[in-house]
Structure formats: structure tokens, C-alpha cells
Amino acid sequence: MKITAVIMAGGRGERFWPKSRNNRPKQFLSLTSDGETMIQKTVKRLSPLVDAQDVFIVTNAAYTDLVCDQLPDVPKENILAEPCARNTAPCIAFAAAVINRKYDDAVMLVLPSDHLIGYEDIYISTLKKAVSIAEEDKNLVTIGITPTYPETGYGYINFGKEAGAGYEVERFVEKPDLPTAKQYLASGKYLWNSGMFVWKISSIMDNLRMLMPDIYEGAVRIGEAFGTSEFTEVLVKEFSAFRSESVDFGIMEKADNIYTIPGSFGWDDVGSWLAVERINETDDAKNYIDGDVIAIDSERTTVCGGKRLIAAIGVEDVIIVDTDDVLLVCSKNNTQDVKKVIAQLKEQGRTDLV
Amino acid sequence: MKITAVIMAGGRGERFWPKSRNNRPKQFLSLTSDGETMIQKTVKRLSPLVDAQDVFIVTNAAYTDLVCDQLPDVPKENILAEPCARNTAPCIAFAAAVINRKYDDAVMLVLPSDHLIGYEDIYISTLKKAVSIAEEDKNLVTIGITPTYPETGYGYINFGKEAGAGYEVERFVEKPDLPTAKQYLASGKYLWNSGMFVWKISSIMDNLRMLMPDIYEGAVRIGEAFGTSEFTEVLVKEFSAFRSESVDFGIMEKADNIYTIPGSFGWDDVGSWLAVERINETDDAKNYIDGDVIAIDSERTTVCGGKRLIAAIGVEDVIIVDTDDVLLVCSKNNTQDVKKVIAQLKEQGRTDLV
Numbered sequence: 001m002k003i004t005a006v007i008m009a010g011g012r013g014e015r016f017w018p019k020s021r022n023n024r025p026k027q028f029l030s031l032t033s034d035g036e037t038m039i040q041k042t043v044k045r046l047s048p049l050v051d052a053q054d055v056f057i058v059t060n061a062a063y064t065d066l067v068c069d070q071l072p073d074v075p076k077e078n079i080l081a082e083p084c085a086r087n088t089a090p091c092i093a094f095a096a097a098v099i100n101r102k103y104d105d106a107v108m109l110v111l112p113s114d115h116l117i118g119y120e121d122i123y124i125s126t127l128k129k130a131v132s133i134a135e136e137d138k139n140l141v142t143i144g145i146t147p148t149y150p151e152t153g154y155g156y157i158n159f160g161k162e163a164g165a166g167y168e169v170e171r172f173v174e175k176p177d178l179p180t181a182k183q184y185l186a187s188g189k190y191l192w193n194s195g196m197f198v199w200k201i202s203s204i205m206d207n208l209r210m211l212m213p214d215i216y217e218g219a220v221r222i223g224e225a226f227g228t229s230e231f232t233e234v235l236v237k238e239f240s241a242f243r244s245e246s247v248d249f250g251i252m253e254k255a256d257n258i259y260t261i262p263g264s265f266g267w268d269d270v271g272s273w274l275a276v277e278r279i280n281e282t283d284d285a286k287n288y289i290d291g292d293v294i295a296i297d298s299e300r301t302t303v304c305g306g307k308r309l310i311a312a313i314g315v316e317d318v319i320i321v322d323t324d325d326v327l328l329v330c331s332k333n334n335t336q337d338v339k340k341v342i343a344q345l346k347e348q349g350r351t352d353l354v
Numbered sequence: 355m356k357i358t359a360v361i362m363a364g365g366r367g368e369r370f371w372p373k374s375r376n377n378r379p380k381q382f383l384s385l386t387s388d389g390e391t392m393i394q395k396t397v398k399r400l401s402p403l404v405d406a407q408d409v410f411i412v413t414n415a416a417y418t419d420l421v422c423d424q425l426p427d428v429p430k431e432n433i434l435a436e437p438c439a440r441n442t443a444p445c446i447a448f449a450a451a452v453i454n455r456k457y458d459d460a461v462m463l464v465l466p467s468d469h470l471i472g473y474e475d476i477y478i479s480t481l482k483k484a485v486s487i488a489e490e491d492k493n494l495v496t497i498g499i500t501p502t503y504p505e506t507g508y509g510y511i512n513f514g515k516e517a518g519a520g521y522e523v524e525r526f527v528e529k530p531d532l533p534t535a536k537q538y539l540a541s542g543k544y545l546w547n548s549g550m551f552v553w554k555i556s557s558i559m560d561n562l563r564m565l566m567p568d569i570y571e572g573a574v575r576i577g578e579a580f581g582t583s584e585f586t587e588v589l590v591k592e593f594s595a596f597r598s599e600s601v602d603f604g605i606m607e608k609a610d611n612i613y614t615i616p617g618s619f620g621w622d623d624v625g626s627w628l629a630v631e632r633i634n635e636t637d638d639a640k641n642y643i644d645g646d647v648i649a650i651d652s653e654r655t656t657v658c659g660g661k662r663l664i665a666a667i668g669v670e671d672v673i674i675v676d677t678d679d680v681l682l683v684c685s686k687n688n689t690q691d692v693k694k695v696i697a698q699l700k701e702q703g704r705t706d707l708v
Contacts, residue, residue: 018665297685308679310680310682310683311681313682313691314691315684318669318672318683322681323662326663326664327674328664329669330669331669331670338665350663
């Protein structure tokens with residue numbers, strides 16, 4: 001069966017401000033020294049399994065030009081522009097309906113656009129296992145990440161009996177506190193919920209019809225209009241009427257036949273500026289330095305330079321990000337507070353800097 | 355007797371890089387929130403004692419335009435351009451010879467251009483005491499700063515018997531180590547050597563003739579040429595031939611009749627970026643912030659902004675200085691290392707940034 005991929009690229013990702021902005025969020029940035037953007041890497045690493053012709057990008061209408069520029073091999077009609085943000089369930093329903101219209105049934109990989117994978121061959125073989133399960137019956141498969149430490153910032157997947165190449169899912173759980181996360185890790189029965197899914201179009205459409213019939217019906221009408229002159233009009237009308245809902249809550253936590261494949265492929269969700277030193281090579285003093293920088297006596301510091309010289313002297317555990325109009329100097333302990341700055345700027349009406 | 359002031363403004367001051375540059379050293383910068391430059395403040399605070407007409411600025415030839423711009427009330431002919439740097443003895447001899455030519459004898463205050471004074475009325479009354487001693491005999495007077503802690507970065511003046519409004523100087527001593535500095539402080543007989551001098555033109559010229567006859571003779575020839583068409587030619591020839599020597603070593607450590615006045619007028623030599631929080635008001639978290647800055651959870655941090663927004667998040671004891679072409683992020687423990695960056699830039703031939 002044909003394998004297609006749906007890349008979810010509508011996120012606004014404030015955590016990489018000031019490099020990420022409303023008009024260029026994280027998935028369209030390069031955070032690695034090779035210069036490739038996150039979404040370019042996402043499509044490229046799929047190439048052993050999915051042809052660019054079969055890749056679909058669901059994104060905000062404001063970003064379609066960025067997608068076109070960065071992914072010239074993806075057909076323009078595969079760039080699916082959401083007229084507004086409605087979380088993952090409407091996004092997936094929209095994409096599934098369009099693919100259904102284009103190919104009838106097919107396998108559909110659903111993947112975030114802004115994660116990194118360290119071991120791409122393992123990633124591909126993990127996806128192949130997921131495809132093998134998804135091709136049977138009405139199975140819905142999620143890729144779980146084998147946890148390496150008791151992270152409290154992710155949801156977890158509790159799995160049970162072995163089933164083919166994977167496991168039956170017992171339940172999905174919310175972000176745990178630290179003692180609970182430690183128990184999960186010790187049990188060996190929990191995986192990080194990475195937001196990657198594999199299923200047939202027919203499976204997800206059936207589940208949408210049963211569990212989210214309103215969204216199913218709107219998606220079907222969008223699918224029927226795909227390729228016609230009414231498409232944009234129908235899309236705006238139907239999509240805007242969707243309620244905002246995650247596929248986790250709307251489908252995965254309620255459906256039967258949920259399976260998971262444990263993945264150990266160097267997954268990184270690149271969740272904040274702290275990730276940059278993790279996903280790049282650092283120097284002897286554990287600094288990651290990009291750009292025109294003179295660093296003296298500095299340690300464990302991340303410098304993302306812009307057009308000017310940066311002199312970093314005696315600084316430790318700091319993140320320095322220079323752009324044309326904003327400079328960020330942030331302690332590694334405070335990367336979550338970048339959002340507070342954005343909030344202040346919005347309050348002040350300084351939308352050009354957000 | 356007429357009182358004149360000679361402001362020494364030839365220094366290149368690397369310690370305020372990147373705001374200070376070869377083409378705009380510290381004395382021509384504003385480091386206080388009132389926007390006045392160091393040299394403007396220096397001339398302004400003298401106004402109760404010395405008219406701008408009687409102020410002479412000795413500076414590098416490259417800075418005469420800056421002096422003209424910043425001090426429009428100082429007569430252009432009083433801006434004395436050194437063709438090259440030769441330390442303080444030739445600088446003072448040059449100025450003394452010119453003033454001698456212009457006014458015959460006069461009192462001459464010799465003052466650095468890049469220090470700050472917290473209590474200007476006390477400063478003026480201290481200078482008046484020095485003038486009263488200098489007007490007698492061939493006395494040479496230096497203003498000493500009453501030390502407030504055992505600083506090891508300054509030379510000290512050891513004073514003895516009371517003499518009029520001041521004290522006889524016993525000896526000048528080099529920068530001490532910490533135990534010695536502590537002894538100096540405890541003895542009550544030592545002052546910081548601030549590089550401020552008061553004497554009559556006739557006194558310093560006599561001492562130059564006796565102790566530095568080569569420089570004396572050259573200076574006399576420069577003075578004789580002052581106001582004539584040969585002035586520049588004579589100045590370049592004579593001044594370039596001078597050896598580089600400080601007035602401390604060349605005159606003060608050897609002459610008789612040396613007196614000092616202890617000064618307690620909130621003197622600050624503004625020696626590095628650390629001074630900025632000292633000479634300005636800070637916020638509740640001890641931050642000094644100038645420019646378009648959003649500071650969150652930051653403490654004891656100095657931010658001198660440029661044209662862009664700076665977000666400082668969770669940083670402590672850091673100095674951030676933004677200019678059009680260079681950004682400095684420096685730990686307060688490492689302000690001396692700014693010179694290392696300048697050295698690297700010179701090695702790399704990046705003179706535009708120095």
C-alpha cells in the first residue's frame with residue numbers, strides 16, 4: 001500500500017525567540033550548523049520510505065510561501081493551508097480527507113515538523129514496523145520514545161501485551177510529577193508520547209466518523225472539494241467551524257486497536273534554546289558557537305551570532321542570540337521565561353518584534 | 355593670579371570597548387544617563403574656578419574635531435594637538451609653554467579628562483586650597499584622594515608634615531600589594547595618586563629646566579612658535595623628538611617643594627565597565643539599564659543598549675554592551691579581559707572594530 005506522510009507544520013514555537021518569530025517559526029529555522037531547516041530535515045529523513053510527491057504539509061496559511069521555498073520537491077497541491085489553528089484532530093482529518101480523495105486508501109504517517117532524529121536508519125526501521133501493524137485491520141499506531149530519564153515535561157504511553165512488531169497501548173497519561181516519572185521509568189512499561197502516528201486513511205477516517213463525527217463530516221466535505229474551484233471557500237467555511245481538539249484526546253484515548261512501537265533513534269523535540277548545544281558539536285569548554293564570535297574564558301555557553309561580532313568573556317551557562325533587531329542574553333535556568341518577554345512585547349503592541 | 359586648567363585628553367582607553375574605539379575614546383563618551391560626556395563634565399565642573407576661555411585641552415591630533423564639537427566654549431587655539439603620544443611630562447611642558455606665551459605667569463591646574471567627581475563643591479574648595487599653596491614659592495601641588503579601601507591598582511602618595519592647607523609629600527609609591535595597601539590605609543598617611551596637579555607656570559617651567567632640560571628647551575621653542583605660521587612645523591619637530599616620560603617620574607619624584615591636598619570629593623577614575631553601576635542609579639535588583647531593554651530575573655547586571663531591543667533573562671553580574679557592529683557580554687569578574695579581545699582583533703587586522 002502507498003505510504004504517505006503528513007507533516008504538521010502550523011506551530012508558532014515561541015521558545016526560539018528571537019530567532020523564531022510569528023512570521024518564521026521554529027520549523028522553518030536552521031538550528032544546526034549544516035544550515036538545513038527543521039522541516040527540510042524532516043522531509044529528507046523520510047526519503048527512504050516516502051517520496052516527496054507523497055509528502056503533505058499541513059501549515060498555517062501564512063507559511064505556505066516558506067514551505068514552497070524550503071521544500072521545492074513537495075508538490076504545491078500537497079501544501080495544505082489551514083485557515084486557522086484548530087489543534088491536531090482537525091489538522092489530521094483535513095489531511096486524511098485530501099489524501100483519501102487523491103489516492104483512495106493509503107498508509108499515513110503523521111509527523112511533527114520540528115523534531116530532530118539522531119539515528120535515521122533506526123527511525124526508518126521503526127516507522128516500517130509501525131506501517132506493518134497499521135496495515136492490518138483498523139489499527140492506530142503511535143511511535144513511543146523509550147525514555148532515557150524521568151522527564152516531567154512529556155505525556156507518557158503505558159503499553160501492555162506484545163503484538164506483532166509492537167505493543168498494545170493500555171493508556172495515555174498526562175505529564176507526571178517527578179516521583180511518578182521515576183516509577184514509569186523503572187517499570188519499563190512507559191514510553192514518551194512523541195506525537196508521531198501511523199495508520200491507514202481508512203482507519204483514521206472510520207475512527208473520526210465514530211468518535212468525532214462533526215469533524216469527520218466537515219473533513220469529508222473538504223476532501224470532496226479538493227481540486228475543484230470551490231476548495232478554498234469550502235475549506236475556510238468547514239475548517240473554521242471545527243472545534244479545537246487534539247487527536248490524542250479526540251481519538252487515541254478513546255479508540256480501540258491502539259498500538260505503539262518503542263523508538264530509540266536519538267529523538268529530540270528541540271524544545272528550547274537548551275537543545276542547541278545538545279544537537280550540535282560543542283568545543284572543549286562545552287560552548288556551542290555559531291557566527292563571528294570571540295569567546296574568552298567562557299563555558300557551557302551557546303552563542304548564535306548575527307551580523308555583528310560578539311565578544312563573550314567569562315560567561316557560563318548563558319544563551320546569547322543575536323538578530324538584526326533583538327538581542328537575547330538568557331541564563332540556561334530561565335529559557336522558559338523567553339515567553340514572558342514575548343508577552344510583554346505583545347502587551348506593548350510591539351508586534352514587529354514577536 | 356589667573357587660574358588656567360589643562361585637561362589631558364589624549365588617552366585611548368580600551369577598557370570601555372566596544373563603546374570606546376580608537377576614534378572615540380572614553381573621555382568623549384557619555385557613561386552616565388545624563389548624556390554628558392566625560393570631558394564635558396570635566397570642563398563644566400571647573401566653571402566656578404576657571405573660565406572656559408582659560409581651559410586648555412591637550413589631546414591627540416585625531417581628536418581635535420571631537421573636542422571642538424563637545425566643547426564649543428573652549429577657544430579653538432586652546433586645543434593643543436599632540437602630533438604623537440609622549441606620556442604626561444611632554445604634554446604638560448607643551449601646555450605650560452603655550453600658556454606662558456599667552457598669559458606670562460598663571461596658575462595651571464592639570465586634570466585628567468575622564469574621571470568623575472561626586473561632590474563638585476568639595477572638589478572646587480580642594481582645588482582652591484591647592485591654588486593657595488601653589489601660588490607661594492615654587493611649590494608643586496598634587497591632589498591626593500583619601501583612600502576608602504585598600505586598592506592595589508593605584509599608586510599612593512605618602513605625606514608628612516602639615517603645611518598650610520595641605521601636607522608635605524614624603525614620597526610617591528608604586529601600586530602596592532594587598533597587605534601593603536592595608537598598611538597604607540591603616541597608617542592614615544597615604545593618599546591615592548589621582549594625577550591632578552596644581553602649580554604656577556613659572557614653577558613647573560623652572561622644574562622642567564632643572565630636571566628635564568631637553569623637554570624644557572623643546573617646549574620653549576614650541577611656546578615661542580605659538581600663534582605664528584611656523585607653529586605646526588615646530589610642534590611636530592620638537593614634540594616628536596621628546597622622549598616618553600611621566601610627570602610623576604620626571605618631576606614629582608625628584609623635585610623639592612612637593613605638597614599634597616587630601617581630597618574627599620567622591621572621585622572615581624571610571625576605570626572599567628564595573629564603574630558604570632557605581633556612577634549611575636541602579637534599580638531594585640542592582641541593575642543599571644540604559645536603552646531598550648526588557649530585564650527579567652536579572653541582578654547586578656549592567657546593560658548599555660544600542661539600537662535594538664535587548665532581553666536579559668536570569669543573568670547575574672554580567673555586563674552587556676551593544677553597539678552597531680559589536681556586542682559585548684562580559685562577566686564582571688573578567689572586565690580586564692576586554693583588552694584580550696582587542697588584541698585578537700588587532701592580530702586579525704580587524705582595525706575597524708578596535
